[in-house]
Amino acid sequence: MSQDTPCIAVCMIDPKTKLCFGCGRTLPEIARWGSMSRDERLALMDGLRARMHDAGLPAMAPRRG
Template sequence: MSKDTPCVAVCMIDPKTKLCFGCGRTLPEIARWHAMEGTERRAVMALLPARMAEAGLQPIAGSSRRT
């Protein structure tokens, strides 16, 4: 299993956008992350910067990356 993850250990969901303030994923994406194939994870990760920018959320830099 790949350890690729956008998680920055800031796990809070924005009530307006339903996106994680730390990584930009939705709750369903976070819940399924371990079950996703690597290609699906990378596809989601490629969408995150634009998704967060569109939602007006600034990425929060974290000190650790976890799955």
């Protein structure tokens, strides 16, 4: 995956937090991703690790393919 995306190809949404188990984004953020500027994407990515931690979700490693 590109460095400009947090996607690790684990695309499942946690029903409680509404966050993707793989990247920590919400469905609306994922849907808007392609139309966001690079600066917007990087700003969002900066907070994803803390967001996952605060939600009690484990950080997942990318799948090996």
